[in-house]
Amino acid sequence: MKRWSFVLVLFLCLGRGWSDPLSEEGLALLAMKASFTDPVKHLENWKLNGTATPCLWSGIACNNMSSVVGLYLAHMNLTGTLSADLGRLKNLVTISLEFNNFTGLLPVEVTTLLKVQYFNISNNNFNGAFPAKFSQLQSLQVLDCFNNNFSGALPGDLWLIPTLEHLSLGGNYFEGSIPAQYGSFPALKYLGLNGNSLTGPIPPELGKLQGLQELYMGYYNNYSSGIPASFGNLASLVRLDMGRCGLTGSIPPELGKLGKLDTLFLQLNNLVGVIPVQIGNIVNLQSLDLSYNNLSGIIPPALIYLQKLELLSLMSNRFEGTIPDFIGDMPNLQVLYLWENQLTGPIPSALGQNMNLTLLDLSSNFLNGTIPNDLCAGQKLEWVILKDNQLTGPIPEALGNCISLSKLRLSNNRLNGSIPLGLLGLPNISMVEIQMNQVMGPIPSEIIDSPQLSYLDFSDNNLSSKLPESIGNLPMLQSFLISNNHFEGPIPPQICDMQSLNKLDISGNEFTGTIPVEMSNCKKLGSLDLSRNGLTGQIPPQVEYIPDLYLLNLSHNQLSGQIPPQLQLLQTLNVFDFSYNNLSGPIPHFDSYNLSSFEGNPFLCGGLLQPCPAGTYDNDGAPAPGGHHSRRHKAANLLAWLVGALFSAALVVLLVGMCCFFKKYRWYICKYFRRESTTRPWKLTAFSRLDLTASQVLDCLDEENIIGRGGAGTVYKGVMSTGQVVAVKRLAGEGKGAAHDHGFSAEIQTLGKIRHRNIVRLLGCCSNHETNLLIYEYMPNGSLGELLHSKERSEKLDWETRYNIAVQAAHGLCYLHHDCSPLIVHRDVKSNNILLDSTFQAHVADFGLAKLFQDTGKSESMSSIAGSYGYIAPEYAYTLKVNEKSDIYSFGVVLMELLTGKKPIETEFGDGVDIVQWVRRKIQTKDGVLDVLDPRMGGVGVPLQEVMLVLRVALLCSSDLPVDRPTMRDVVQMLSDVKPKSKSSTDSRELAAPDAFKPQDLRLVCV
Template identity: 75%
Template sequence: MSFSSFFLFLKLPFLFVVLQMGAAVLGQISNEALALLALKTSINDPGGHLENWVQQQQGGNGGVSTSPCTWTGITCNSNMTSVISLNLSTMNLSGSVSGDLGNLPNLLNISLDCNNFTGELPPQILSLSALQYFNISNNNFSNPFFSNFSQLQNLQVLDCYNNNFSGPLPGDLWRIPTLQHLSLAGNYFTGVIPLEYGSFQSLTYLGLNGNNLVGPIPSELGQLQELQQLYLGYFNNYSSGIPVSLGNLTNLVRLDLGSCGLTGALPVELGNLRNLDSLFLQLNNLTGPVPAVIGNLLNLKSLDLSYNNFSGEIPAALIYLQKLELLSLMSNQFEGPIPSFLGNLPNLQVLYLWQNHLTGNIPPTLGENMNLTHVDLSSNLLNGTIPINLCIGQNLQWLILDQNNLTGPIPDSIGNCQSLSKLRLGYNSLNGSIPLGLLGLPNISMAEFKSNQITGPIPSEIIDSPLLEFLDFSDNQLSNELPESIGNLPSLQQFYISGNEFNGSIPPQICDMLRLNILDLSDNRFSGSIPPEIANCKNLGLLDLSQNDLTGQIPPEIEYIPDLYLLNLSHNDLSGQIPPQLQLLQTLSIIDFSYNNLSGKIPQFSSYNISAFAGNPYLCGGLLQSCAAVGGGAAAGASSSSHGRSRGSSNLLAWLVGALFSAAFLVLLIGVCWYLRKSHCNASKYCQRQSTTRPWKLTAFQRLDFTASQVLDCLTEDNIIGRGGAGTVYKGVMPSGSIVAVKRLAGEGKGASHDHGFSAEIQTLGKIRHRNIVRLLGFCSNHETNLLVYEYMPNGSLGELLHNKERSQNLDWETRYNIAVQAAHGLCYLHHDCSPLIVHRDVKSNNILLDSSFQAHVADFGLAKLFQDSGKSESMSSIAGSYGYIAPEYAYTLKVNEKSDIYSFGVVLLELLTGKRPIEAEYGDGIDIVQWVRRKIQTKDGVLEVLDPRMGGVGVPLQEVMLVLRVALLCSSDLPIERPTMRDVVQMLTDLPHSNLCPILTM
C-alpha cells in the first residue's frame, strides 16, 4: 500500500464522520423547514407576506432545497444550520398556531404580536427550552394560561397583552429566574394578584392593567427591587388604597395606577421614588391634600392626579419639579390660587386644571418658559386678565379659559400666536376689541368668544385663516358692518354672530365660504335685502337671519341650497310672496316667516306650524284664512276692491270645479286599482310558489355547522325574539346545538333583485373581527329576501335591560361602566381600524347586545355606510336612524360622518347614567335627554337627581360617574367640531394619557 493510499485510508473514518454531521445538519434544517410549512397551513395570510415559504427546486439534479433561512420573518443562526427567530409581527395574519412550532427546538424568539390569531396556544411551546422572547400581544388567543409555563427557564420577555385569556393569573411564573418583562394586561384575568408575584428575581416590567382583578394590591410587590415599570390599573377594581410598600421600589421609573378604585390618601412613602418620571393616579377615589413629599420626585415629567377628590391648595412643593412637562389636576376639589411658580417651571408643556374651585388671577408669568402647548383652566372661579405672554414661545396650541370670571381685553399677543389651533374664551366678562390678526392665524381651527362684552368691529385687515372651521362671537357687543373679507375663510363651517349690534347689509361674499353649513346672523341690526348670492352656500343646513331690519323680497334662489333644513327669517320687514320654489326643498322642515310684511299664498311646505306665519296679515292659504278672505290680489298687494272681489269669486269657483273633478278622478282610480288587485290575487298562490322555489344561497364568513335550509327552519312565530324597523329577529337552535340569531331584513319581497351594494358591504362587515362587535356568521339570500346570521346574545340588548324594571337590577355601576367602555372600543374599531372606515348610523341602546357575561357588542349594521376618508361627510337621500339619537347636523343637512355616531353614543351614555329613554314625557315638550341633563346638572343636587338609583346607590364611585357624564356631554355636543373622536372617547373613558389607545398600549 502506498503512502498516499495509507493516508487516504486513515482519512476515511474522519470523512465519514464529517459526512454524517453534514447530513445531520441538513436533516435538521430540512425538518425545521417542514415544520414551518406545516405551521403555514394553519395560518390565513391575506397580504401574502408568507408567499416565499415554499419548497424550491434546486437547479440541475432535481433535488429540493428546504432551507428556510431566507424566508420572510425567519432568522437562522450564524452558520445557517437552525432557525432561531420567528417574527410574524403586524402582518394581518389570522387562523391558529399549530403544534408544529415545537419542532423548532432552537428558537430564541417568537413574535406573533399585532395579528388576529385565535384559538389555543399549543402546549408544544413548553418544549422550547431555549426560548428567551415570547410576544403574542394584540391577538385573540383565548385559552386559560399555562400553569406550567415556568418550564421555560431561559425566558426573559413574556408579553401577552390584549388577548382573551381568562381565569386566575398564573401563579408560578415567578419561578422563571431570568424573566424581566411580564405583561398580562388587556385580558380577562380575574381574582387577586398572587402574593408570589413579589418573588420575581429579575423583573423590571410588570403589566397587569386592563383585567378584572379585585382585592387589595399585595404589599409584597414592594419586594421587586429591580422593577422599573408597574402598571396595575384600568378595569381592575381593588379594595384598598396604595400600599406604602411601593415606596421601596426605588428603581421605579413609571407607576400607573389609574382607574382602579383606589381610596384613601396618597402615601408619603411615594416620595422615596426619586427615579420616577411618570406618576398616573387619575380616575380613583383618592382624597385629602397632596403631601409635600411630592416635591422629592425631582425626575418627574408627567403627573396626573385628575378625577379624584384631592382637596386643599395646589401643593407648593411642585416648585421643585423642574423637569415637569405634564401637570393634570383637573376635576378635583383644589381651591385657592394657581401658584405663580407654575409659570417658571422650565419644561412645562401641558397644564390641565379645569373643573376645580381655583380663585385669583392666572399667573402673569405663565407661558414665559417658552414651551407651553396646552392650557385648560376652564370651569373655575378665576378673575383678572389673560396674561400677555402665554404664547411668547409660539408653541401654544390650546388655550381654554371659558366659564370663569375673567375681565379686561384679549391680549394682542393672542392675535400673533401662530401655533394656536383651539381658542375658547366664552362665558367670561372680557371686553375690548378682537385682536388684529386673530382671524388670520394659520393653524387656528376653533375660536369661541360667546357671552362676553367684546366691542368694536370684526377686523377686516386679516381674515384668511385657512383651517378655521368654527367661529362664535354670539352674545357680545360687536358692531359696524360685517366686512366683505369674511368670505376669505375657506374652511369655515359654522359661523355664529347672533346677539350683537352689527348693521349695514349682509355682504354677498359671505357665501364665498363654500363649506359653510351653519350661518346664524340673528338678533342684530342688518338692513337691506337678503343677497341672492346666499344660494352659493350649497352646503348650508341652517340659515337664521331673524330679528334684524331686513327688507325686500325673499330671494327665490334659496331653492338652490339643496340641504337646507332650518330657515328662520322672522322678525324683519320682508315683503312680497314667500317664493313657491321653496316648497321644492325636500329637506326643509323647520321654517319661520313670522312678523314680516309678507303677502300672498303660502307654498305647500311638507310640514309647518301655523305660528311660523304669524304677524303677516296678508298671508293666506294652508292653515291660515283662505286667500278669498283677504282678496285675490293680496299676493300683488291689492286691497278689497270690487275688481279684487270679482277675481276672488272667480278663483273660488275655479277651485270648486277643480276639486270636484279631482274627486271624480280619485273614485275612478280606486275602482281600477281594486279590479287589478282582484285579478292579481288569482295568481298570488302561483307567484308565492315561484318565490319559494328560488334557490337559497348561504354565504359563510367562517366555518359553519349548519345549512341554509336549517336557517330557514328557524323563521317561525315562536322563535321571534325582536322586531324593529330594520327587520325581524329569530332565535335559531341548530341541529349541532349551536344557537344563532337570524335577522330577516324588512322592506323586501318579489322583484328585489337589486341589492344596491348590499352584498359588497356585507362582505366587508363579515370580515370584522372584534370582541366588542357582534360577529356576522353569514347571510342567506334567494334574490328576494336576505337573512343575516349572527352569533346569539343571551342577555338581549342594553335598551331592553335598562328600561325593564325587573331585568335592570342586573345593571350595577360596574356593569354599566364596562358596557360603556366596551361599546366605545367597538365603535373605535369601526372608525379607526377598518379600511374603509364604517359609520354605523344607528347607534342606540337597542343595538348594543350583551352576551352571557354582559360583555357589550355593537350590532345591527343595516344602515352602516363605508367611507374612504375620515372626516368627510356624505349626503343621504333621507334621514336614517332612531328618534332621540340623531345628531342635529345630520337632521338638518342630511350629511353624515363618524361624528354622527359619536353624538348617538353620547345619548347611549346618558341612558346608562340616568336609566331613562332618549325621549320621555317628563322632560317636557320638545326636550330630549341631552337637553334635560344639561338643565339638571346646573346644580349639585340636580346632578344626583339625574343618576339612576338602580346603579347601586352609596357604593357607586361618584368621580367615575362624573367622568362618564362629562364624556357623554362632550359626545352629545350640538357642534360636531366639539365632539371627540372615538379614539379620544376610549382614551377619556379609560384615561391613559401616556398611551395610544384603540387598542394598543405603548410599552
Template identity: 55%
Template sequence: MGRLQSGLCLILQLFGILSRMHLISGLSPDGLALLSLKKSFVDARGRLDDWLESDSTPCWWTGVSCDDLDAVIGLNLSAMDLSGELSADVGRLVSLVNLTIAQNNLTGNLPGEMSALGGLRLLNISHNNFSNHFPANFSRLKALEILDAYNNNFSGPLPMDLAELPNLTHLHLGGSYFDGIIPPQYGNLSRLSYLALSGNSLLGRIPRELGNLTQLQQLYLGYFNIFEGGIPSEIGKLVNLVRLDLSSCGLTGAIPPELGNLPNLDSLFLQINELSGSIPPELGKLAAVKSLDLSRNELTGEIPAELNQLQNLELLSLFLNNMQGDIPLFLGELPNMQVLFLWGNSFTGAIPRSLGLNGNLIKLDLSSNALVGSIPVNLCAGQKLLVLVLLGNDLSGSIPASLGQCNTLNHVRLGSNQLSGSIPEGLLRLNNLQMLELQSNRLTGSLSDHAVNAPLLQLFDASDNQIHGALPPDIGKLGSLQKMFLSDNRIWGEIPRGISELRSLSNLDLSGNQLSGQIPAELGKCTRLLYLDLSVNKLSGEIPSELESLQVLGFLNLSRNHLTGSIPPAFNMLQGLSSVDFSYNNLSGPVPINGQFDYYSASAFAGNPGLCGHAIAPCPHALNETSSSSANRSIAQRLGPGLKIVITGVGTALMIVMVFLLRFACCRKEQLNKMFGEKASHRHPWKLTTFQRLDFDSHHVLECLRDNKIIGKGGNGTVFRGIMPNGEVVAIKKLKKGGNMGCSDDHGFSAEIETLGKIRHRNIVKLFGCCSDGEINLLIYEYMPNGSLGELLHGSKSEILLDWNTRYAIALQAANGLCYLHHDCFPLIVHRDVKSNNILLDSSFQAHVADFGLAKSFQEAGKSASMSSVAGSWGYIAPEYAYTLKVNEKSDIYSFGIVLLELITGRRPNDPGFTADGLDIVHWVRTRYFNEEQGLLQILDPRMLCSNFPFNEVKAVVGVALICCSMNPVERPTMRDVVQMLVAARPKSRVNTFKDSDKSESPLIAI
C-alpha cells in the same frame, strides 16, 4: 503522535459529514417542524410561500434564523397577517431562543408543548387573539426573560406559575380578559423591570408584595381593572421606577406620601379614579418627574407649595377635582412647563403673570373656575402656544394684543367671561387658527376694521357681545369656516356678497343684530348649510329663490324682519328642513303645501297678515291652484322656454322606460336562475375561504340558503341561520349582486373581508369565512341568537324590557369594540355605519359590533378622507360628514352618541315626533334635559320607569352621549375617552352588582 492526530481529524470530519446528511437526504427535523407549523396557519398573503419541502435547509426561509449548525434558534413571524392557530409543532424546535409572532390574528389556545422550549428567552405573542386560560406549563421555561402577551383574549385568573420564572425581566399580560386578583407571588420576580397588567378585568387589592420588585422600572395596572382600596404605600419602595400608571382602576383613599420616595420617577399617572384628600407635599421630592396627571378624582385642598421643586415638570393635569385656592405663582416660573390643565375646579384669584415667560408653554386650560383679573400678556412668549382655554371664569380687561401675533395658536376659547375692548388686530389672520370662541363677553369694536384671512379657521363665535359696525367685506377669505355665530351684537349694514365663498359653512347665526338690505342670493351657493338664523334684524326684500339650493338645510329662522313677497314654493322640496320660522315679516301668498311644511306649527307663520293656507287662514280658490302647481312653475322658470320643459319631460320618460326594461331583464334572469337552479348559471366553482379552522365546507353552507331559514333582510342582502354538521350554528349573509348596469358594487363584501378577516375582539362579531362563486358572495359569521339592539328597542322584540344594567353593559361593550378599532388596530378602522341595528347580542346579551361593509382604514388618527358620497344610515350620520363628505373616527363617535341616546330614550333617531317639533334626537334631548324640571324623566324610555334605575348613573351617561354628539368634531372625545367616561359613570359601589348581572342567564324583565 502525528498519525493519531490525523486519525482524530478524520473522525471529526466524518462526524461533521454525518451530522449534515440532511442536506442531501432532505430537510432537518427543524425544517419539517416548521412545515407542520405552517399547515396550522392561514397565510392569506402568501408570506410563507418560500417555506418549501424541496429546500435543503430552512435557514433561508422568511422569518427563520439559525445557528452555525443550522439549528433554528429564532422565528420572527410578526405582522404577517397570519390567522389560524399556533400548533403544538412549535415545541419540536428544541433550540429555539426567540419566538415572535406578534401582530397577527392567531386564535385558539397556546400549545402546552411550548414548555419543551427549555432555552427560550424571548416570547412575543402580543396582538393576536389567543383565548381561554394561559398555559400553566409555561413555568418550565426557566430561561425565559421576556414574555409579551399583550392584546389577546385570555381569560380566567392570572397564571400563578409565572412567578416561578427566575430570569423573567419583562412581563406584559395587558389587554386581555384576565380576572381575579393579582397573585401576591408576582412580588417574587426579583429581576422584573417591566410589569403590565392593564386593560383586564382584575379585582381585589393591589398586592403590597409588589413593593419587593426593586428592579422594576415600569408598572402599568390601570384601565378596566377595578381594584379595592387605595395605592399601597409599599409602591414607594420601587426606587428604580421610571413610569407608574394606575389610571382608571377605581382606586380610593388618599395618595400615599411614600410615592415621594421615587427619585427616578418620570411619569405619574393616577387620573380617572376616586382618590380623595389633598395632594401630598411629599410629591415635591419627585425631582425627575416630567408628567404628573391626577385629573378626574375627588382631590381637595390647594396645590402644595412644595411642587415648586419640580423643575423638570412638563405636564401638570389636575382638572375635574374639587380643588380650590389661588393658582400658585411658581407654576409660571417652572422652566419646562408645557401643559397646564386645571379646569373644572374652584380655583380663585388671578392667573400668574409669569405664565408663558419660560417660552415653552404649549397648552393652557384654566376654564370653569372662578378666576378674576386679566389675561397674562406673555402666554405666547415662546411662540409655541397651541391651545388657550379660559372660558367660564370672571376674567376682565382686554384680550392681550400679543395673541394677535401668536402664529402657533389653533384653539382659543375665551367665552363666558367679562372681557372688554376690541378683538386684537391680527387674531383673525393667524395661519393655524382653527377655533375662536369669544362669546358672552363685553367686547366692542368693529369687525370691519379687521383684515380677515385665517385659512384654517373652522369655528368663529363672538355672539352675545357689543360688537358694532359692518361685517368684514373680505369675509370670504375664511375659506375653511364651518360655523359662524355673531348673534346678539350691534352689527349693521348688509350681509356681504362674499359670504358665498364660504363653501364649507354649515352653521350661520347673525340673529339679533341690525342688519339691513336684502338676503344675498349668493347665500344659495353655501350648499352645505345646515343651520341658518337671520332673525331679529332689519332685512327687507324677498326671500331669494336661490335658497332652494340648500338641500341639506335643517334649521331656517327668518323671523322678525321686514321681508316681503312669498315663501319660495320649492322650499317644500327641502327634505331635511325640520324647523322653520317666518313669523313677523310682511310675507304674503300661500304657504307651500306638502313635504315638511305639512308638519310645521302655525306659529312659524304668525305675524304675516298676507299669508294663507296651512293652519293660518284658508286661501282663495285661485291661490290654492297656484300653490299646487307653484313648485313646477318655479322649476320651469329656471329651465327656460317651454320647449326645454317638453324635451326634459320626454327625456325623463325615455329614461324611465330604459330603467324599467333593464330591471325587467334582471328580474327575468333571476326567475330563470330559480327555475333551473342558480348553479346552472355560475361560471366558477364555489370557493370557501376561512379565517380559522372550520369543520364544514361550501356544500354545507349552500344547503342553508333556503327561504325557511331566513332570519333577516337588509339593504345589502339576506341573512340565513345555518346549522353545520358538527352542530355549530352560524349566520350566513348572502349579499346582493352588483347588477348588470355598469355597477361594480360588491355591497361591502371586500370591506368585510379586509376588516373582519384580520381583527379579533370579544365585542366584534367573528367572521368565520366567506364563500363565493365569482357572482354571489356569502359571509359566514358567528350566530347571535338575540338579534340586534335595534330589534330589542324598536322592533319585534320591543315588548321585552331591557333593564338599566343590561343597557349599560351593552353601551360599554359596544364602546370597547369601537375603541379596539380606533386605538388598537393599525391602520385604525373607521366603521362608518355605527347604529343600533349593527350592534348584535349573543345568548348572554353581550354586545358585538357588526356589519363592516362601509369600514375604511386610516393610517393616522384625526386625518379625514374624502368620500364620493354620504354612506351610512339617516339619523346617525355626523353633520360634518353630511356636508363635507369627509370622514374620520370622530364620525363614529357621533354615531355612537346617537346609539347611547337610543338606549336611554328608547326612541329611534329619526322618530316622527322629533320632525313634528322641528328637532332631531340630539336637540330633543337637550331641550328637555336642560330646560325642563325633572329633565331626565322627560327623556327616559317609559319602559325603564317600570323598574328601579340609578338616577345619577343614567344622568352621567346622558352627558357622555351629548358630548359624543357635539356638532364640532374637535369637541368630541376619543373612543378611549368614551370608554373611560362610561366606566367612571358607574360608582365603584355598583361595579360588583354590574358584574353579577353579567353572569345571570337573562338580564331581561318581561312586561
C-alpha cells in the same frame, strides 16, 4: 392531519435520496407550517430545497452549528394554531411570534424549551388557561403575552424564574387576585398586568421588587383597595400607571420616595383627599395625571420642585384655591389641564412666558382677572380653552400673531375690548368662541384666506359696525354665529363666498337693507336665522336654490311683499318663521306649519289663515290684474277674521260637548262599535306630496319585496305606478287592539315634519284598525351595517367614504338633538339604522320610533325600547332610562364599527366583551392601535392621523360616564376638524408609517 403531514414531509425527504436529508429541526418547522395559514406567503421558502438545514428559511436564525436558535415570525399576518412540534426545537433561544392572528391553546411543549431567553407572543388570539410549569424555563428573560385572550388565574409560579426581567400579561382576561408571590421576582424590571379583570386587594408584597422600573396595573382591573404604601420602596421605578382600576383611599405620601419616577398616572379612579406634599420630591417627574378623581384641597406648593414636568392634568376633581404662580415658571410644561375644578383667582402671569406650552385648558372654574398678554410667547400654543370662568379685560392682542393657535374658546366670561387683529387669518385656527362676553368694536376687516377656520361664535357680545366684505375670505367656515350684538348696515353679499357655510345666525342685530339674492350661493346652508333685525324689501325667491335648508327664521323684521311660493319646493325646510313683518298675500302650500309662524302679518291670507279677498290673487298666489290692498280689502279681511274667530269658538264648544258626551256614554259607544267589523278601510296620511294611493302601498307587502327586518318591523321595497320608489315599514307588535292610538298619530305627525339632508324622510303613514305602515324615501345602498359587514360589498367602503358617512350621520343626530324642539332622542342608533343613498350619502333612519313603541306599548323588544345589544349605554343597566347621551354612546360604537369593520359583538372579543372594551384594550400599544383598523379601508393609502382622530372621538363618545361624553354638536365639530384643509408630504401620515403615532396620544382630551 398533523401526523400525515409529518409522514408526507418524511416521505418527500426520503424520496430525494439519502445524501442531504432535512434535519430534524427542519422537519419540525414543516410540521408547524402545516398548521399555519400564510396569506402573504412569508413562509413560501419553507420547503425541501436540497439542503439539510432550514437556516436559510425566512424567519429562521441558526448558530454556527446550524441549529435553529431563533424563530422570528412577527408581523407576518399568520393565522392558525401553534402545534406541539415547537417543542422539538430544543435549541431555541428566541421565539418572536407577536402581531399575528394565532388562536387556540398555547402548547405545553413550549415549557420544555429550556434554553429560551426571549418569548414574545403578544397581540395574537391565544386563549384558555396559561400553561403550567413555565418556571422550568430557568433562562427566560422576557415573557410577553400582552393582548391575547388568556383567562383564568394569573400563572403563580413565574416568580421562580431567577432571570426573568420583563413580564407582560396585560390585555387578557385573567381574573382573581394578584398572587402575593409576585413580589418575589429576583430580577424583574417590567411588570404589566393592565387591561385584565383582576380584583381583590393589591398585594403590598409588590413593594419588594427593588429592581422594578415599569409597573402597569390599570385599565379594566377593579381592585378593592388603594395604592399600597409599600410602593414607596420601589426605588428603581421609572413609570407607574394605575389609571382606571377602581382605586380608593388617598394617595400615599410614600410615593414621594420614588426619586427616579418620570410618569405617574392615577386618573379615572375614586381617590380622595389631597395631593401629598411629598409628591414634590419626585424631581424627575415629567407626566402627572390625577384627573377624574375626587381629590380636593389646594394645588400644593411643593409641586414647584417638579421642574421637568411636561404634562400636568388635574381636571375634573374638586381642587380649590388659586393656580400657584410657580406653574407658570415650569420651563418644560407643555400640557396643563385644570378644567372642571373650583379654582379661583387670576391666571398666573408667568404662564405666558412658558416657551413650550402647547395645550392649555382652565375652563369651568371660577378664575378672574385678565388673560396673560404673552400667553403664546413660545409660538407653540395650539389650544387656549378658558371658557366658563369670570375673566375680565381684553383678549390679548398677541393672540392675533400666534401662528400655532388652533382653538380659542373664551365663552361665558366678562371679557371686553376688541377682537385682536390677525386672529381670523391665522394659518392653523379652526375654532374661535368668544360668545357671552362684553367684547366691543367691529370684526376686523384684515381677514386673509384662513384655510382652517370652520367654527366662529361671536354671539351675545357688544360688537358693532358693519360686517366687513372680507368675511367671504373664510372658505372653510361652517358655522358663523354673531347673534345678539349691534351690527348694522346691509348684509354683505360676500357672506356666501363661504362655500362651506352650514349655519348662519345674525339674529338680534341692527342689519338693514334687503336680503342679498346671493344668499342662494350658500349651497350647503342648513340653518339661516336673520330674525330681529331691520331688514326691508322682499324675500328673494332665489332662496329655493339652497337645497338643504331646514331652518329659516325671518321674523321680527320689516319685510314686505309675498312669501315666495317657490319656498314650498324646499323638501328639507322643516322650521320656518315669518312672523312680525309686513308680508302680504297667500301663504305657500307648506306641508305643515304653525300659525304662530305667520302672526304679526295682518295681510297674509290663505291656508289656515283668513281667506284671500276674491279677485286679489290668482290660483297660483300671484296678484290678480288690478288687485290691490284697499281699505275695502282690509275691511273684508277684518270681517273674515271675526267670522273665523266666531266659528273657531263655536267649534271649541262643540268639541268640549262631544268629549263630555263620550265620557258619559263611552261604554255604550264602545259596545256598539265592537259589534262592527274589525276591519276598517285604509287611511293614507301624507307629509309631503305623494303621487300614490293606499292600495299601491298595500301591494308592496309581499315576501319578495322584503329588504330588511328588525325590532321596529319589516321593511318592503315598493315601486309605484309613477316609477317612484319608496320603502314601506310595517310596524312590529301589532294586531288585535292596535286601534288604540296611545299618541301614535301625534308622534308620527311630529316625525313627518322632520327635514334634514342626513335624515331619512318620512313621506307618509298608511293605517287601518289593525296595522300601521310608514312610507319612507328609498335608499338604494341599504344600511351601513349590511354594507360594512358583508364581504361582497364592504370593498366599496374606503376611508374617504367611511369618514363622510361618520360626519353626515353626526349631522343628522345633531339635528335631532339640537335643532328639534323638543329634542328627539333616537334611542336605537346603530349601523343598521344609518342608510345610504345612491351616492353613499348617510341618512339616519328610525328616529323617534323607539319612544313611539315605548309609549304605545306595541313592542317589548330590546331593539325598540332602549337600543340594540352592543350599542346600549352602560347606564341603562341601572337607570333603565335613555337620553341624548345614550345616543352619543351608541354613535361611538358606530364609529368603532366604521374603523374596525367588526360588529359590536364578536366571538373573537371573548365572553362578555363588546367592541368598546376590545378597542380600549387594543390601543394600549402603537401596534395594537394599528391592529384594530379594518384593512379594507384602503391599505397603506389611509392617512393614519385622520383615523386616529376619529378613533379619539369614538373613545370620547363611548365613555362609561354620560357626563364625560361630548354633545352631538361637539362631535360634529371634532369630526369636521379631522380633515386637514391642506396637506403636504410632510404631514400626511399613512398606515405605512406606524411610528408617526403614539398610543398615549389617545389619552389627550378632545375639547
